[in-house]
Amino acid sequence: MSTYTLIATAAMGLEALVANEVKALGYECRTENGKVIFKGDETAIARCNLWLRTADRLKIVVGEFQAKTFDELFEKTKSLPWEQYLSANAEFPVQGKSVKSTLFSVSDCQAIVKKAIVERLRKQYKIETWLSETGPLYKIEVALLKDKATLTIDASGAGLHKRGYRVGQGGAPLKETLAAALVQLTNWHPDRPFVDPFCGSGTIPIEAALIGQNIAPGFNREFISEEWEWMPKKVWDDARLEAEDLAKYDQVLDITGSDLDHRMIDIANQNAFEAGLGDLIDFKQMQVRDFTAKKEYGVIVANPPYGERLGDRPQVEAMYEEMGRAFAPFETWSIYILTSHEEFEDCYGKQATKKRKLFNGFIRTDYYQFWGKRPPRPEKK
Structure with a gap:
């Protein structure tokens, strides 16, 4: 070596x-x-x-x-x-x-x-x-x-964001690498509920499921360096075997994705099936204002429309207000929202606990983080 x-x-x-x-x-x-x-x-x-x-x-x-x-x-x-x-x-x-x-x-x-x-x-x-x-x-x-x-x-060939599961996508798809980053920047654990209320083609829920079950994101694709003479086939076989051994396929997950557009729900289901996660993620058509949850201490990750075009801004701002009202009752939930809209907090009706600058392609965005109440510590025996 x-x-x-x-x-x-x-x-x-x-x-x-x-x-x-x-x-x-x-x-x-x-x-x-x-x-x-x-x-x-x-x-x-x-x-x-x-x-x-x-x-x-x-x-x-x-x-x-x-x-x-x-x-x-x-x-x-x-x-x-x-x-x-x-x-x-x-x-x-x-x-x-x-x-x-x-x-x-x-x-x-x-x-x-x-x-x-x-x-x-x-x-x-x-x-x-x-x-x-x-x-x-x-x-x-x-x-x-x-x-x-x-x-x-x-040594990769196609960019690492090309996981191999995306058979369809919407108009402004989120890169898989950024979707994984959005999940990793939350306090989510696989034993907690996870919701994406603007799931589009399902990228964020799929990346959450891959993380939740510790599945290597490149398991479903090939790489340019596999063809090189000095990269032994055994190296790749061993690496894939390690990935298979480390996967936690029996980890139970509670992941939901919803979207207003029923066509995107169909695409999301196809993509999840292609990723081998078809039974793990629940995709459904729903408006964000209808969000409800019976469980506590869940996590919401959302990449809603930004209103980049001036004509879209009033509609997008009204939707941000609806989001704020819909999520407000769920005090134990942590909510993470990516948008380039500079007045997002004013529309949403609440100041973020923290925000982080990220780039969605060439668009400068902020990742607004609203931390929910912590679960009570288990009593000592």
């Missing part, structure tokens, strides 16, 4: 959650803007792809260096041990980005990195003609930030 420098990329505001997940898997890490950096072997690559709920993707760092000229970029890229990662027939497209750097032409940087890797591989594999690029796919990225170049290989 070799040791690699790995990066788990994260949406702004979720770095601490991703870091906690990496630590829970047993890897020491450090956090920077938009990423969590740590060391790990081939097993770590497989386990992190399978288990990271809130990260966007996993990358392997091949090298980092200062580069202010194209010659520097070429020579330093060429000096890296690409043959340790790429086979002689590897397919390796190069993507790029440049922020606050002297080398600002991304297309030129991509072309130079590609040429440098080609020269390195041709020399190492003693190939005099063109590389065939008919083998496994390695997606390479050159990222320049303040003249520092970081060269990485994507």
Whole structure:
């Protein structure tokens, strides 16, 4: 087994959650803007792809260096041990980005990195003609930030939010990674009721169920690094076996999702079935103002419409008022609501206990947290 420098990329505001997940898997890490950096072997690559709920993707760092000229970029890229990662027939497209750097032409940087890797591989594999690029796919990225170049290989492929269960979605679907983050930022435990009154295609309830039964979010999909020659099949088999062993399929859950649109309820049911959770989540058509609950100490997580378009605002604000009235009697319930509406608390009729800045795609939002009364402590015998 070799040791690699790995990066788990994260949406702004979720770095601490991703870091906690990496630590829970047993890897020491450090956090920077938009990423969590740590060391790990081939097993770590497989386990992190399978288990990271809130990260966007996993990358392997091949090298980092200062580069202010194209010659520097070429020579330093060429000096890296690409043959340790790429086979002689590897397919390796190069993507790029440049922020606050002297080398600002991304297309030129991509072309130079590609040429440098080609020269390195041709020399190492003693190939005099063109590389065939008919083998496994390695997606390479050159990222320049303040003249520092970081060269990485994507170990995930499709983003980690693509769990493989979403067969249908609504107009503005919530990313699965953000949905998992919203659940993790609550005080919910699997033995308490969980409700999403704006469930749409069911993403938040499905992610809650995966968390509740400790099911690895990547169990239902494949990853680009599974095709690499130096990633043994046994590593993946063992990682999946571990995930199966750690799943708590017998954990009883009380999870409900509701939505005004009956078509979304049908899609939510299909998605839950695809995730293998069809019997665990109760989806029903209902308006938020009709919310009621007989149980105590439950958790509500909601991603209601934001009223981004001015014409929608009066209707959305009236709905926020309805929410405030509907939830008010349930003093033992904790309520968490994500919205970009800056006057949400005024409409809702209550000040949040706490709020946290998050980004839903490119939309800046606040996650309003209204903590319910704590359950009484069990009496000592």
